[in-house]
Amino acid sequence: MILAAYNKWAPWFLQMESFLKANVTDKGAILLGSQVACDAFEETRPLRVVTHAHADHLTGLHRSLKMCDAVVMTPATRDLISVLKGPDYLLNGNVKAINYGSPLIFNHERLILFRVDHILGAAQVLVEDAEGTRILYTGDFRFTDTPVVQSDVLVIEATYGNPWRTRNFEDEAKQALVSMVEKGLEQGPVYVFGYHGKLQEVMQILHKARIKVPFIMPEKIRRISEVHQNHGVILHRPLYSAKREMQSTLHGGGKYVAFYHMSWRKKVGLNKFRICVSGWEFNSPCRQLSNNEYIVALSDHSDFNGLLEYVQRSNPKLVITDNYRAGYGTSLAEQIEKRLGIQAKALPIRTKKYNS
Numbered sequence: 001m002i003l004a005a006y007n008k009w010a011p012w013f014l015q016m017e018s019f020l021k022a023n024v025t026d027k028g029a030i031l032l033g034s035q036v037a038c039d040a041f042e043e044t045r046p047l048r049v050v051t052h053a054h055a056d057h058l059t060g061l062h063r064s065l066k067m068c069d070a071v072v073m074t075p076a077t078r079d080l081i082s083v084l085k086g087p088d089y090l091l092n093g094n095v096k097a098i099n100y101g102s103p104l105i106f107n108h109e110r111l112i113l114f115r116v117d118h119i120l121g122a123a124q125v126l127v128e129d130a131e132g133t134r135i136l137y138t139g140d141f142r143f144t145d146t147p148v149v150q151s152d153v154l155v156i157e158a159t160y161g162n163p164w165r166t167r168n169f170e171d172e173a174k175q176a177l178v179s180m181v182e183k184g185l186e187q188g189p190v191y192v193f194g195y196h197g198k199l200q201e202v203m204q205i206l207h208k209a210r211i212k213v214p215f216i217m218p219e220k221i222r223r224i225s226e227v228h229q230n231h232g233v234i235l236h237r238p239l240y241s242a243k244r245e246m247q248s249t250l251h252g253g254g255k256y257v258a259f260y261h262m263s264w265r266k267k268v269g270l271n272k273f274r275i276c277v278s279g280w281e282f283n284s285p286c287r288q289l290s291n292n293e294y295i296v297a298l299s300d301h302s303d304f305n306g307l308l309e310y311v312q313r314s315n316p317k318l319v320i321t322d323n324y325r326a327g328y329g330t331s332l333a334e335q336i337e338k339r340l341g342i343q344a345k346a347l348p349i350r351t352k353k354y355n356s
Contacts, residue, residue, distance in 0.1 A: 022135050022153045024347040028059050028324040030155055032135045033109045033127040037064075039139070047072060047106055049113075051139030052122035053080035053196070056325055061085075065093025072096045072104065074113060076121030079227045083220065084196070117145035118300050119197025120228050124149055136314065142299065143306030144170065154316035158346070159301045160279070161321060161332025166303045169285045173297045176286035177202065177277070178209040180294055181257060184273030185213060191258045191269030194277040196221075198300055199259045200228045200235065202277055206257065207236045216240040217259040304332075311336055319344040 023031040029040035037045035041060025048064035050073040051057055058081070064071050071090075073081070075097040082090060098104055100123065104111045108130045113123040118140045125137045126149055136151035140159065160166075167173075184190035192202055199221060206215075215236045217225070222241045229235055242258060260268055265276065273292050279299025281287060286296050302310065311319055319336050321344065323329030329346035336344035 021129065021133055022137075022155050022318075022320050024155065024320060024322055024324055026324070026348045028056075030125075030137045030322065032125060032137055032155070033129045033133075035106050035109050036111060036125070036127050038125055038137050041067075043067065046070070047111070049073065049111070049123075049125050050077055050081070051116075051125060051137070052119055053077050053084060054119065054140070057139070062092070065090065065095075068093065070094045070096045070106075072098060072111065072113070074121040074123050075099065076227065076231045077123070078121075079230070080121060080196075080224060083223045083227060114149050115147060116140075117142040120200070120231060120233060126151070136316075138310065140301055141310075143302040143310055146302075146310070148310055148313040151314045151316045153318050153320070154311065154314050155320045155322065156307060156311060156332070157301070157325070157327065158307070158321040158323065158329040158332040159325070159327040160299075160303045161307055161328035161335070163304050163331070163335060165282060165328070166305050167282050167297060167299070169297065170299075173285040173299075174205050177205055177275070177296045177298060178211070180275055180286060180296065181206060181211060184275070185211075185255050185257075187273055189254070189256050189258060189269075189272050191260065191272045191274045192277065193260050193262050193265045193274065194298075195262055196224055198277055198298065199261070200225055200233065201298070201300070203235045203239075203259065204233065207234065211236070211257065214238075214240055214254075214256040215259065216242045216256055218242050218261075218264075221259055221261065304335075307332060308335065308339065311342065312340055316342065318342070321346045323347055323350060 029042040030038035281297035323346040333344040
């Protein structure tokens with residue numbers, strides 16, 4: 001009788017124990033072990049990890065700097081935040097900038113950051129607790145060049161966690177980008193719109209393709225690009241700041257590529273040849289939006305197949321999908337259970353259907 005009851009309930013107890021070792025709060029904090037919160041502030045955790053410098057992963061950073069024992073990130077992420085938030089911003093707290101693979105021991109838990117293919121400085125976070133459980137958070141990642149880390153409990157992003165969100169044309173998208181820029185330069189200047197990190201990836205691609213025209217950009221994007229260069233990323237040189245005098249010189253019939261944050265799309269270059277780089281394009285590498293504007297499917301996130309393959313290779317006993325940030329947490333959890341036979345849960349639990 002006792003043995004039968006144990007066999008019945010033991011898997012449930014093990015599952016609940018695993019859930020206690022990782023969570024995603026309703027404010028977006030990824031909780032690992034008993035000490036660490038990632039990508040949002042959590043008042044009960046003495047350590048805050050910033051996986052990368054995108055805004056949706058900097059939630060509550062000011063409070064973390066004031067209240068946490070330490071805020072952990074890579075040196076490159078530190079340098080990017082210093083540009084995005086100002087040089088004095090990180091001085092408000094105890095920032096520990098650690099390199100990939102260098103362990104940090106805190107209250108019997110071991111924290112290690114691993115490289116990830118996303119933006120400069122982005123990291124996966126592994127926490128090993130006193131019992132030897134490996135609790136991993138991928139952060140945002142692109143599968144093609146991200147090392148897979150073995151885990152017992154895995155928290156994974158779910159941006160493209162819907163089975164319909166697949167693409168098989170990464171190289172073709174890069175080729176299309178170069179072709180469209182060359183096509184645009186035949187007519188005059190080209191304006192490229194994207195987000196921080198992706199703009200620098202475009203610069204890399206165009207530099208490798210030997211696009212020789214000047215690159216201009218607002219001062220903040222130029223400084224972010226310089227951080228990339230300081231950390232070994234080879235970009236076009238020189239990078240011009242798009243100040244009024246520089247624009248007046250270059251706009252006199254010259255050919256150049258201008259790089260702007262996506263938020264400037266409706267403000268600048270309205271009558272120029274325009275390219276938007278976005279991962280939310282799945283049907284073709286490049287698509288025309290209007291007479292002078294195109295979208296190129298350049299993504300820094302894994303598609304659905306990449307997410308599933310990462311889970312399979314990481315070989316966890318339990319998966320938690322990030323259901324706080326934009327994406328398909330519920331759908332991904334369902335598909336992990338259905339296709340891989342691994343227990344999965346989307347957290348936080350939503351009372352409304354956010355994933356469609």
